[in-house]
Amino acid sequence: MEKFSTLLSPAIPLVQENVDTDQIIPARFLKATSREGFGEHLFKDWRFDEQGHPKSDFILNNSEYSGSILVAGENFGCGSSREHAAWALVDYGFKAVVSSYFADIFKGNALNNGLLPVQVSPSSLKELLAAIQSNPMTGIEIDLEAQLLRVPEIGIQEHFEINPYKKTCLINGYDDIDFLLSQKEKISAFELKHIEF
Amino acid sequence: MGKTLFEKVWDNHIVDTVDGGQEILFIDRHFIHEVTSPQAFDGIRKRGIGLYDKNRIVATADHNVPTKDQHLPIKDELSRLQVDMLTHNCEEFDIDLYGLGHKNQGIVHVIGPELGVTKPGMTIVCGDSHTSTHGAFGAVAFGIGTSQVEQVMASQCLLVQRPKTMRIIIDGELGNGIYSKDIILYIISKLSTSGGTGHFVEYAGSAIRSLSMEARMTICNMSIEMGARGGMIAPDQTTFEYIKGREYAPSGQQWEEALAYWSTLYSDEDAVFDKEYVFNAEDIEPMITYGTNPGMGMGITQHIPTTQEVERPDNLLQSLHYMGLTPGASLLNTPVDHVFIGSCTNSRIEDLRIVADYVRGKKKADNVQAFIVPGSKQVEAQAKAEGLHDILFEAGFELRGPGCSACLGMNEDKIPKMEYCVSTSNRNYEGRQGPGARTLLVSPLTAAVIAVEGKVVDPRKYLNEEAPA
Numbered sequence: 327m328e329k330f331s332t333l334l335s336p337a338i339p340l341v342q343e344n345v346d347t348d349q350i351i352p353a354r355f356l357k358a359t360s361r362e363g364f365g366e367h368l369f370k371d372w373r374f375d376e377q378g379h380p381k382s383d384f385i386l387n388n389s390e391y392s393g394s395i396l397v398a399g400e401n402f403g404c405g406s407s408r409e410h411a412a413w414a415l416v417d418y419g420f421k422a423v424v425s426s427y428f429a430d431i432f433k434g435n436a437l438n439n440g441l442l443p444v445q446v447s448p449s450s451l452k453e454l455l456a457a458i459q460s461n462p463m464t465g466i467e468i469d470l471e472a473q474l475l476r477v478p479e480i481g482i483q484e485h486f487e488i489n490p491y492k493k494t495c496l497i498n499g500y501d502d503i504d505f506l507l508s509q510k511e512k513i514s515a516f517e518l519k520h521i522e523f
Numbered sequence: 524m525g526k527t528l529f530e531k532v533w534d535n536h537i538v539d540t541v542d543g544g545q546e547i548l549f550i551d552r553h554f555i556h557e558v559t560s561p562q563a564f565d566g567i568r569k570r571g572i573g574l575y576d577k578n579r580i581v582a583t584a585d586h587n588v589p590t591k592d593q594h595l596p597i598k599d600e601l602s603r604l605q606v607d608m609l610t611h612n613c614e615e616f617d618i619d620l621y622g623l624g625h626k627n628q629g630i631v632h633v634i635g636p637e638l639g640v641t642k643p644g645m646t647i648v649c650g651d652s653h654t655s656t657h658g659a660f661g662a663v664a665f666g667i668g669t670s671q672v673e674q675v676m677a678s679q680c681l682l683v684q685r686p687k688t689m690r691i692i693i694d695g696e697l698g699n700g701i702y703s704k705d706i707i708l709y710i711i712s713k714l715s716t717s718g719g720t721g722h723f724v725e726y727a728g729s730a731i732r733s734l735s736m737e738a739r740m741t742i743c744n745m746s747i748e749m750g751a752r753g754g755m756i757a758p759d760q761t762t763f764e765y766i767k768g769r770e771y772a773p774s775g776q777q778w779e780e781a782l783a784y785w786s787t788l789y790s791d792e793d794a795v796f797d798k799e800y801v802f803n804a805e806d807i808e809p810m811i812t813y814g815t816n817p818g819m820g821m822g823i824t825q826h827i828p829t830t831q832e833v834e835r836p837d838n839l840l841q842s843l844h845y846m847g848l849t850p851g852a853s854l855l856n857t858p859v860d861h862v863f864i865g866s867c868t869n870s871r872i873e874d875l876r877i878v879a880d881y882v883r884g885k886k887k888a889d890n891v892q893a894f895i896v897p898g899s900k901q902v903e904a905q906a907k908a909e910g911l912h913d914i915l916f917e918a919g920f921e922l923r924g925p926g927c928s929a930c931l932g933m934n935e936d937k938i939p940k941m942e943y944c945v946s947t948s949n950r951n952y953e954g955r956q957g958p959g960a961r962t963l964l965v966s967p968l969t970a971a972v973i974a975v976e977g978k979v980v981d982p983r984k985y986l987n988e989e990a991p992a
Contacts, residue, residue, distance in 0.1 A: 343838050344716055344816050348952040353931040357587065357601035359561035359608050361669075371954045376940075401717040404750060404816070405952060406931075407652040408559065409668035430686075430720055430752055431652060435668035489684060490543035501670065506678035507572070509539065509547060513680055516538040522551050523642055523773050523781035 327440045329499040333421055333468040336393035339458040340385055345398055346405035347432060351414045353406075364410050365417030390462040394421040397454055397466075401425075402443075403432025412439045422468050424475065426451040437492050438501065444468060444475055444486045453480060470496060525791025527688050528757050529723045532663045532788065536646045538680060545682050551645040553579055553675050554631045555618075557609040558586045558933070559650030563673035564612040574616055575679040581640055582613050583621040585630045587933040590896050590923035593623055602934060629899020629925045632656035632867040636740065637901050639769025643758040643785040648675055653867045653949065655746040658755035659739035660762055661788045663723070665753040686752045687721055687797040690790070692728035695804035700983040702877070703738035704869060704947065704966035706730065707745040708810035708820045710802065716818035719751030722798060725790060726756050730804035736765040737873040744868045745949050748817035757789040809982050811854055812951045812964040814842040819951070820964065823981050826853050845953050846961050847941065854963070854979045858890060859943045862974040863956070864920075864967055865896030866930035866948035872905050874947065874967040879911040881971040881985075882918035888977025894921040896928040896936070920974070932957045945973045 355367040372384045380387040396415065402425040403411060412435040415423065422442040436443045446454070457464045457480045467476040470493065476483045488496075495501060506513075526534070538547040555563075560582075567574065574580070587602040597603035606623060613620035621627040627634055632653050635641040643661035648654060650672045657664035667681065674681055693706060711718075724746050731739070739756050746754030763782060766772045773781045790796075808822030819842065821827070827843065829851040830836035843850060848857075864870070864878055875897065887893045895915055897903040903925055906912050912922055929936040930948035932955065938944040940959030947970050951962035963979070972982040 341837075342841070343835060344818075346816065346950075346952045348931075348950065348955050352954055352958070353586075353933045356558050356933065357599075357605050359605060360565070361562050371958055376958070401720070401750070404716055405652065405747075405950060407650060407654075407666035407668055409562075409650075409670060412668070427717060427720070429717070429750055431666055431668060431747075435670065438668060438670035489545060491541060491545050491682075492543070494542075502682045503566070503570070503670075503674050503677050505541075506547070506674055506680055506682060509680070510678065513538055513547070513549065513575075513678060516549055517679070520536075520549060521784070522645065523777065523784065 327499045327501055330421070330440055330442055330470050330496040332470065333394065334465060335395050336391070336463050337395035337397045337424070337458050337466050338385055338391045338393060339455045340396060340398040341455055343399035344401045344404055347403055347408050347411040348405055350403070350411040351408065356408060356410050361413050362417065364414035365419070368414040368418045394419055395424060395466050395468070396420050397424045397451070397458060399425065400427045400448065402428050404429040407431045409435040409439070412436045412441050416441050424451070424454065437496065440496060440499070442468065442470065442496065446475060446484050446486060450482055450484050453482060524795060525793040527790045527794040527796060528661060528725050528755060528788055529663060529688050532644050532646070532661070533685065535644065541682070545684055548646060548681050548683050550648050550675050550679055550681060551579065552581065552640060552647045554635055554647070554649035554654070555580060555582045555672065556586055556631050556649070556651065557584050557605045559669050560612065560672055561605065561608050562669050563676055564616070566673040567676055570677070572677055574676050577616055577618050579679060580618045581635065582609060582618050583628055583631050583634055584609055584623050586927045586931070588623050588926040589934050590926050590928050590936055593924040599935065626900050629901065630867045630870065630927055632744065633871060633898030633902065636660065636736070637769070637899060639766055639772035642766060643762060643788050648681065652747040653744050655751070655753040656740050656744040656867055658743040658746070658753050659736060661755055661758035661785070663753060663755065666747060686723045689719060689722040689724045689751070689798040690796040691724055691726050692799070692801045693726070693730040693804050694728040694801065695730055697730055697804045697807065700809060700968060700986050701807055702966040702968060703734050703741045705807050705810045707742045708812065708817070708964060709807045711745065711749045711817050712810070712820040713802070714749045714800070716748060716816045717750040719746065719749035722751050724751045724754040726754060731756060732759065735873060736761060737871045740871070741868055745817065748949060758785050809966060809969050811969065811979065812962070813846065813848055813854055814839070815845055815951055815953050817949065817951060817964065823854065823969065823979070826851055855981065857943065857979045859945050859973055859978055860891065861938055861942060861944040862891055862893040862970050863929045863944055863946040863948065864894070864970055865898070865928050867898065867927070868949040869947035869967050870896060870898030870902065872902050875902065875906050875911050877967045878971040879914045881968060882920070882975060883914050885918055885975050887919040887974045890977045891974050893919060893974040894923055896923045897925050899925050929956050931955060932960070945970050
């Protein structure tokens with residue numbers, strides 16, 4: 327997993343609420359057996375028409391917008407547990423998603439793949455989306471160490487929450503398995519006294 | 524202070540608590556399938572480690588198996604590769620696999636309970652969000668991502684943040700023609716698609732207690748559709764009777780011991796939930812969804828909200844544009860193109876019986892293509908043994924082999940663009956059943972009545988007095 331420290335980038339505004347993982351990566355593209363290459367199918371049916379031509383009204387096809395931060399409407403990532411959704415966003419080039427609410431499983435999957443979910447207040451999200459829409463080059467700074475999202479242009483500075491353990495993992499590029507493997511003795515001892523039918 | 528059912532089961536599986544309050548949770552059973560496991564097996568190989576305990580893993584192929592000609596090689600090359608890879612991985616790591624053609628093959632959330640693998644008090648995970656189904660037995664069961672599948676393979680544990688608790692009480696008696704699918708669609712329509720996020724839900728109340736195990740599974744199955752981590756129901760006599768005698772159920776002295784333990788699994792009277800909701804069963808109509816997430820549901824006689832009635836009219840309009848529907852309209856009399864009966868939500872024997880009971884001696888409407896995909900080989904065999912297959916066949920339903928099928932359109936069972944599919948599955952997202960497909964989620968009875976009438980109708984108007992409630 328890539329290490330995460332501070333990110334400074336313009337962002338892409340996706341105003342829809344309740345973006346589900348079937349939109350992020352439709353099920354018919356889940357047949358790959360590796361983690362790579364899902365970026366080309368990211369938001370497939372919103373991004374491309376049936377002939378495979380880019381749909382001009384979808385935000386990722388608007389050349390005014392660029393950057394490694396996706397700013398999305400409330401309840402991003404609901405639905406299926408497919409980690410392919412996180413893989414597709416990372417493969418496409420996103421390093422962080424900002425929203426006012428994330429679905430649980432998606433949030434966990436993102437953190438396990440070095441994709442930082444940044445939860446901000448609904449009012450900040452609204453301001454942020456408006457600022458990016460009026461100036462696509464609006465710079466957003468995400469400082470993981472300080473747990474701050476800053477948008478100097480519109481005077482936003484907001485603290486965001488992240489589990490301290492997950493923060494350490496992201497900063498150092500560790501994953502949970504390394505940690506769990508180091509706990510094997512405790513796990514075996516637990517199993518010995520664990521009763522199960 | 525007493526404990527909730529969830530806390531009793533969860534606490535019984537805590538190995539340790541670490542930095543930031545994360546807990547190491549021991550996992551009793553791990554179900555795997557072909558879509559979310561290959562990258563996890565790869566990870567295990569790359570790390571050069573083995574599985575923590577192969578005997579705690581149960582595998583099946585369900586998501587992209589074909590539902591026709593299951594004895595032939597899978598035509599779609601990528602699907603075949605993925606299913607073959609599961610077989611190969613299970614051979615290499617010596618894992619029990621109920622693969623295509625096996626008498627126990629089926630949708631992972633159908634076969635777990637029917638084999639008696641799923642039991643009260645367990646922790647159960649699977650790389651699939653509908654793992655919440657198993658909570659109907661009083662298990663803590665939830666869906667995980669592939670990185671976590673690898674974690675469980677490697678350590679039999681997950682590093683997790685303890686969810687909050689929520690109780691949803693449904694008291695009263697369900698009306699004629701109202702099923703557990705209507706209860707859960709009703710709850711989600713009230714709480715929205717994110718109303719349960721961060722919470723583990725317990726369903727309680729007299730309406731829940733009166734349900735069969737299969738009906739309870741339907742409710743717990745869709746917990747994720749309101750964003751909840753999982754859903755569970757305290758085990759009772761109905762639960763014990765369902766489990767007894769199944770392949771992996773305890774027997775003899777062990778059964779008695781299990782029963783003694785399982786009987787302690789309920790929320791204490793003084794237990795405190797972070798959130799609580801109470802609904803009345805009498806308020807629940809047959810439900811149908813009109814939009815593009817499972818929270819966009821209504822009683823079948825109600826009208827679609829107008830733009831003045833919702834917080835975000837832009838979202839409503841976008842959704843209705845996709846669905847080809849109008850704000851404020853009724854869905855009644857909307858012609859339907861397809862009826863799909865299947866998925867981990869409603870593909871069990873009771874669901875098939877409800878459909879067969881209704882369509883016996885009737886014919887599906889000419890404008891409707893109706894197909895039934897049983898949840899497992901065992902459900903399929905049982906349906907044949909009970910003569911349901913003949914009834915359904917004569918009514919013009921196409922009968923397929925088991926799998927996830929048109930619930931998510933990973934195999935060839937896709938609904939064509941802009942066509943309406945009345946479906947007993949769990950998700951009505953854009954493109955879920957195929958690019959451009961328009962999904963209306965309902966109960967099996969509602970689906971059966973609509974298949975015969977060819978348009979959206981209130982099923983209660985078509986029931987005779989002795990119809991099962």
